[in-house]
Amino acid sequence: MAKPANHDPSEWVDRYGGYLFRYAMLRMRDRSTAEDLVQETFLAALKGRGSFSGNSSESTWLVGILKHKIIDHFRHQAREVPLGENDLREHPDPSSFDGSGHWTSGPADWGGNPADLYREKKFLDQFTKCLSGLSPNHANAFTLREIEGADTGEICKVLNVTETNLWVILHRARMHLRRCLETNWFERSAKKGS
Numbered sequence: 001m002a003k004p005a006n007h008d009p010s011e012w013v014d015r016y017g018g019y020l021f022r023y024a025m026l027r028m029r030d031r032s033t034a035e036d037l038v039q040e041t042f043l044a045a046l047k048g049r050g051s052f053s054g055n056s057s058e059s060t061w062l063v064g065i066l067k068h069k070i071i072d073h074f075r076h077q078a079r080e081v082p083l084g085e086n087d088l089r090e091h092p093d094p095s096s097f098d099g100s101g102h103w104t105s106g107p108a109d110w111g112g113n114p115a116d117l118y119r120e121k122k123f124l125d126q127f128t129k130c131l132s133g134l135s136p137n138h139a140n141a142f143t144l145r146e147i148e149g150a151d152t153g154e155i156c157k158v159l160n161v162t163e164t165n166l167w168v169i170l171h172r173a174r175m176h177l178r179r180c181l182e183t184n185w186f187e188r189s190a191k192k193g194s
Contacts, residue, residue, distance in 0.1 A: 067148065127181065141166060
């Protein structure tokens with residue numbers, strides 16, 4: 001099979017820049033970091049364009065490079081900011097559970113299709129704000145697991161935590177995000193609909 005001709009790298013920013021930036025922004029929660037990682041992605045792609053096999057689309061290849069840049073960033077960040085007990089801003093609200101660990105009142109019914117909601121720009125903006133309210137290690141663990149789909153072993157290696165610690169981190173991250181979204185999105189949406 002003949003190797004397909006690559007697009008001109010001078011067109012990459014126009015063709016893929018916006019998409020790659022949105023992809024990075026959702027995961028990084030910081031405009032400057034997202035911009036830097038997209039630039040690093042283009043530089044790495046330019047250096048390695050001879051190794052592009054054409055087995056996937058050019059955009060898929062660029063996203064793959066960006067994913068590696070994001071994971072490298074998380075790995076570097078985890079080394080700089082070690083997870084300590086005092087770093088846990090997201091303590092579970094004890095009133096959410098009864099004495100046997102069951103919910104006192106379950107999560108609110110968010111209604112609708114989560115996939116449709118995820119495509120709404122206003123929801124994504126609020127979700128990003130909620131994710132930014134987490135400590136860096138909590139946000140990174142959630143992003144790697146729920147957005148990137150990374151497996152437990154990989155996340156533990158990237159963040160330098162044990163499996164048990166990872167489960168606690170993910171639980172706390174999910175609890176925080178749930179409370180934040182229920183307060184700042186679903187309650188507001190319900191009030192607007194009333």
